[in-house]
Amino acid sequence: MNTTTTYELAELQKEARMGAEGSETTARRVPVIDLSNFEARRAEITEQLWDAAVNVGFFQLANHGVPLAKAREAFAMSEKFFALPKEVKAQYPLSRNSGWESLAQVRPSTGVPDQKESYQITRPRMAGLYPSEAELPDFKRTMLDFEQTTWAVGMQVLSCFADKLGFDRDFFTRAHDPASDNYQSTLRLLHYYGIPADIQDKLDYVRGGAHTDFNCLTLLFQREGQGGLQVCPGKEFEAQEWTSVPPREELITCNIGDMLMRWSDDRLLSNFHRVRNPQPGEYMGARYSIAFFCQANTDILIESREGKYPPITAGDYLAQRVKANYNKKY
Numbered sequence: 001m002n003t004t005t006t007y008e009l010a011e012l013q014k015e016a017r018m019g020a021e022g023s024e025t026t027a028r029r030v031p032v033i034d035l036s037n038f039e040a041r042r043a044e045i046t047e048q049l050w051d052a053a054v055n056v057g058f059f060q061l062a063n064h065g066v067p068l069a070k071a072r073e074a075f076a077m078s079e080k081f082f083a084l085p086k087e088v089k090a091q092y093p094l095s096r097n098s099g100w101e102s103l104a105q106v107r108p109s110t111g112v113p114d115q116k117e118s119y120q121i122t123r124p125r126m127a128g129l130y131p132s133e134a135e136l137p138d139f140k141r142t143m144l145d146f147e148q149t150t151w152a153v154g155m156q157v158l159s160c161f162a163d164k165l166g167f168d169r170d171f172f173t174r175a176h177d178p179a180s181d182n183y184q185s186t187l188r189l190l191h192y193y194g195i196p197a198d199i200q201d202k203l204d205y206v207r208g209g210a211h212t213d214f215n216c217l218t219l220l221f222q223r224e225g226q227g228g229l230q231v232c233p234g235k236e237f238e239a240q241e242w243t244s245v246p247p248r249e250e251l252i253t254c255n256i257g258d259m260l261m262r263w264s265d266d267r268l269l270s271n272f273h274r275v276r277n278p279q280p281g282e283y284m285g286a287r288y289s290i291a292f293f294c295q296a297n298t299d300i301l302i303e304s305r306e307g308k309y310p311p312i313t314a315g316d317y318l319a320q321r322v323k324a325n326y327n328k329k330y
Contacts, residue, residue, distance in 0.1 A: 054267060055233075121144070138139060191288055223287075229275055262309045
């Protein structure tokens, strides 16, 4: 656990205290919310989303409109990307929250690298960062199509929160405008490395350190049989009682991020989550997931009604959070 570094942002100070193993509880569940017939059921769905966001900070979406075949295609393409030789992936290095990294993310909660590699797509920042058609045919088209499909679901959910927070319904859609050069929402492909046989009985508890997300809303796709995601829901986070979220490929697992918590004057919870290592007898192979981060455009001012936090642009806020994780210039 990192006990020496201090941070300007309160969110990072809190995260730095979350490095203990804690305990696991089965007493809590992450709510599943059905989005079918969305417009006809908007009022009902809005209340369900609000209740989950206020009391848990996590929820899962069913009947969300992203075809399962499209999600499986995105996972297949992600696996092909990570299977490329390291020297090929290294041509597309992480820069301004876009591109490829391996073992580079160090969470304030742990002080050691997450055991993974990732590739991030932020549309306006991708010049020279897509693999070529010769290296990976149809990668760019597949991923941008999946990104836009997922964006639409995120905006549906955020429109419900806009209603409850007293903003106009399209407030967050405008704040995440993909046509703007200031767009900074990100699709992140994740590959947690398989566990070598010679260390499977010597594992630490964590594959990906405890953290809150930087953004407004995260939409996470998981693969069947590749578990490990744990959440620490509710307001008593320092007790570090973790709840596992079994991977179900037909559901999208969502959580509130710190941007939206600020916008809501802390009414909506941005809670901790992590990826634990597999336990003896569990699947020890590679773990793949895909996350879409709804991150307000860089020029958007995060300013709440009650003013609990000082105003800050989404660009400046994200830059501070990324710098704390990668220990280098944003």
